[in-house]
Amino acid sequence: MAAITIKDMSVSYNKGKSYVLDKLNLTVQDGEFCVFLGPSGCGKSTAMHCVAGLLEPVDGTIHFGEELMTEVSGGKKKNFVPPQERNIAMVFQEYALYPNMTVRKNMSFALETKKAPKEEINKRVDTMAKMLSIDHLLDRRPAELSGGQRQRVALGRALVRDPQVFLLDEPLGNLDAKLRDQVRYELKKIQTQLGITTIYVTHDQTEAMTMADHIVLMKDGHIMQEGTPNELYNHPNCEFVAGFLGTPQINLFTVRVTEVNGALVLNADSFSLPVPVELVACLKPYAGKDVHLGIRPSDLLITEDGLIPAAVESIEPLGDAHLVYVRIGEQVVVVKHAEEEAPAAKSLKLSPNPAKLHLFDPSTEKRINP
Amino acid sequence: MQNHVGIERSREAQQAQTVKIRPRWHMTVLHIVYYFIMVAFLVFYMLPFWGTVMTSFKTNSEVMTSTPITPPTEWTLEGYASAMEELGMPLMTSLVVTIFGAAGSVFLGSVCAYALSKWRFKLNNVFFIALVAATYLPFQAILIPLLQTINALNLYDNVWGLVLVHSVFGMPMCTVMMRGYYADVPDALIRQAMIDGNGMWAIYRKIVLPNTMIATITTFVFQCTSIWNEMLFALVLGGYDSKPATIALNELAGTMAAEFNVQMAGSLILALPVLVLYIFMGKYLISGQMSGAVTAS
Numbered sequence: 001m002a003a004i005t006i007k008d009m010s011v012s013y014n015k016g017k018s019y020v021l022d023k024l025n026l027t028v029q030d031g032e033f034c035v036f037l038g039p040s041g042c043g044k045s046t047a048m049h050c051v052a053g054l055l056e057p058v059d060g061t062i063h064f065g066e067e068l069m070t071e072v073s074g075g076k077k078k079n080f081v082p083p084q085e086r087n088i089a090m091v092f093q094e095y096a097l098y099p100n101m102t103v104r105k106n107m108s109f110a111l112e113t114k115k116a117p118k119e120e121i122n123k124r125v126d127t128m129a130k131m132l133s134i135d136h137l138l139d140r141r142p143a144e145l146s147g148g149q150r151q152r153v154a155l156g157r158a159l160v161r162d163p164q165v166f167l168l169d170e171p172l173g174n175l176d177a178k179l180r181d182q183v184r185y186e187l188k189k190i191q192t193q194l195g196i197t198t199i200y201v202t203h204d205q206t207e208a209m210t211m212a213d214h215i216v217l218m219k220d221g222h223i224m225q226e227g228t229p230n231e232l233y234n235h236p237n238c239e240f241v242a243g244f245l246g247t248p249q250i251n252l253f254t255v256r257v258t259e260v261n262g263a264l265v266l267n268a269d270s271f272s273l274p275v276p277v278e279l280v281a282c283l284k285p286y287a288g289k290d291v292h293l294g295i296r297p298s299d300l301l302i303t304e305d306g307l308i309p310a311a312v313e314s315i316e317p318l319g320d321a322h323l324v325y326v327r328i329g330e331q332v333v334v335v336k337h338a339e340e341e342a343p344a345a346k347s348l349k350l351s352p353n354p355a356k357l358h359l360f361d362p363s364t365e366k367r368i369n370p
Numbered sequence: 371m372q373n374h375v376g377i378e379r380s381r382e383a384q385q386a387q388t389v390k391i392r393p394r395w396h397m398t399v400l401h402i403v404y405y406f407i408m409v410a411f412l413v414f415y416m417l418p419f420w421g422t423v424m425t426s427f428k429t430n431s432e433v434m435t436s437t438p439i440t441p442p443t444e445w446t447l448e449g450y451a452s453a454m455e456e457l458g459m460p461l462m463t464s465l466v467v468t469i470f471g472a473a474g475s476v477f478l479g480s481v482c483a484y485a486l487s488k489w490r491f492k493l494n495n496v497f498f499i500a501l502v503a504a505t506y507l508p509f510q511a512i513l514i515p516l517l518q519t520i521n522a523l524n525l526y527d528n529v530w531g532l533v534l535v536h537s538v539f540g541m542p543m544c545t546v547m548m549r550g551y552y553a554d555v556p557d558a559l560i561r562q563a564m565i566d567g568n569g570m571w572a573i574y575r576k577i578v579l580p581n582t583m584i585a586t587i588t589t590f591v592f593q594c595t596s597i598w599n600e601m602l603f604a605l606v607l608g609g610y611d612s613k614p615a616t617i618a619l620n621e622l623a624g625t626m627a628a629e630f631n632v633q634m635a636g637s638l639i640l641a642l643p644v645l646v647l648y649i650f651m652g653k654y655l656i657s658g659q660m661s662g663a664v665t666a667s
């Protein structure tokens with residue numbers, strides 16, 4: 001087991017004309033479950049393939065613990081440990097089970113390649129198979145398994161090796177929703193149990209939020225923000241991060257910061273909100289200018305004395321809560337109403353949780369409040 | 371709802387039937403013409419084969435007195451016995467050349483196809499285009515230098531000389547055929563095997579080969595038939611002691627004074643292995659040639 005350190009890593013497929021990854025710097029702590037999250041084409045899989053050694057960057061270094069795995073500078077390879085010598089395990093989205101081998105053989109293949117003793121291999125395969133409840137499938141071939149079973153075999157095959165780094169490339173992408181929840185839970189449980197440093201690539205923010213110790217949110221080859229799921233959710237450093245995490249999406253308003261009788265107010269066409277005391281200092285420089293105000297659907301409360309008038313457009317029941325789509329001025333926003341009863345009135349008054357306002361600079365899209 | 375669908379279906383079926391009941395007259399005439407042409411072609415193709423089989427079972431004297439297509443009055447294996455006397459040794463030569471030549475070319479082709487389809491290296495495409503071009507090379511163009519080379523290697527009139535030549539000259543075709551199959555092996559499988567600790571050769575041996583057995587068999591059968599039937603290299607490089615059966619058969623036709631029953635028996639003996647291969651492996655062969663053709667383009 002080892003920490004993974006990536007320094008100034010750049011990847012280009014066209015000799016430096018454009019970069020898929022641009023000077024990536026990242027540390028994944030020993031034993032951590034790290035999720036690379038981002039929209040498709042953001043470079044998250046590329047970054048993982050570099051860690052695996054399946055791709056060579058044009059610049060940068062990768063260390064596993066103290067061990068140097070990749071060192072390239074200006075397109076010249078100085079050090080490169082091939083994937084087969086990195087002691088990593090990887091699960092691909094398409095599972096990549098060997099069709100000519102039984103489940104047992106699939107799981108023991110890597111250990112046999114390493115020439116581990118036979119009893120040891122059998123013992124490990126049996127233990128892992130039991131852990132993943134695939135012990136009754138050991139003599140079958142991949143073609144005879146269902147999607148979920150193949151998924152487990154792929155996981156088992158990776159875990160049985162006791163790798164120093166565990167890489168998962170959208171491993172739940174091909175499963176149906178119910179199975180996905182179940183495997184997600186098991187995967188996290190096993191990872192915690194074994195304490196293997198793990199990188200998990202996904203574009204699904206729910207997977208990231210539920211499993212990660214550490215989320216790396218990427219866009220266009222850059223890291224937009226990294227941190228714990230809570231940090232990213234509660235303190236997004238830019239509009240992109242705020243919008244990417246959380247379902248339904250965060251509501252964004254354009255408001256003008258105005259000074260009325262010495263106090264700051266956020267003014268929109270159809271409402272105005274007093275600026276909470278703790279935000280006054282950071283909003284002072286924006287007096288007279290527009291800012292973007294982000295409020296998550298669950299932070300908009302329906303109250304009697306709310307300052308934002310809203311007209312109900314439609315209501316989606318979730319069972320324990322309701323998603324209320326309301327019109328505020330010209331804009332339709334979502335309110336997550338955490339009550340079993342849907343609001344009866346057609347026009348509502350909303351008040352945002354003042355501790356959970358997210359303010360962004362409209363030109364840089366960066367966060368304004370601390 | 372289900373009833374509805376049922377009614378719809380039976381209506382459709384009725385309509386289909388009415389179409390069948392009233393065939394248009396010109397369609398019928400057209401069909402008769404088609405079948406007439408097809409039967410004519412069938413007879414045209416099968417008659418010589420029929421004549422060959424019938425003649426091969428006749429005595430030499432009956433061959434002289436009957437038409438080739440009439441069945442023998444007295445069935446005999448005389449012709450086969452005489453043919454085997456002449457063809458025995460050459461058939462063995464052909465067998466060795468075919469099996470080892472096909473194995474050699476399939477092995478070389480397989481390795482090339484693996485490298486070309488699954489590993490990126492400089493000039494990858496240039497190599498492939500060169501190989502495809504090589505499959506179009508007319509062999510007579512290189513016959514004289516080839517003869518000189520084989521002579522210099524002291525392999526003239528030697529079974530292993532023919533094996534070598536067939537292995538090398540069969541390789542481009544095998545590469546083109548097998549590359550199509552190997553391209554279908556998912557890259558994720560190769561990457562997975564790499565991560566599981568295997569190098570290029572181990573992946574070839576443990577993953578690619580076992581998962582493409584049909585490709586290997588198909589290409590092998592294809593090579594077997596073409597080497598077995600081959601005459602040009604056999605004639606030029608085979609010499610006297612190690613002449614393959616195709617040459618011996620030709621000599622059978624030339625040297626014997628019109629012993630047609632022996633010639634026909636010899637022809638059938640020579641054709642038999644290829645016919646058997648086609649009957650059992652034809653399915654794979656057709657799909658194999660198709661897949662190679664489509665993916666190579």
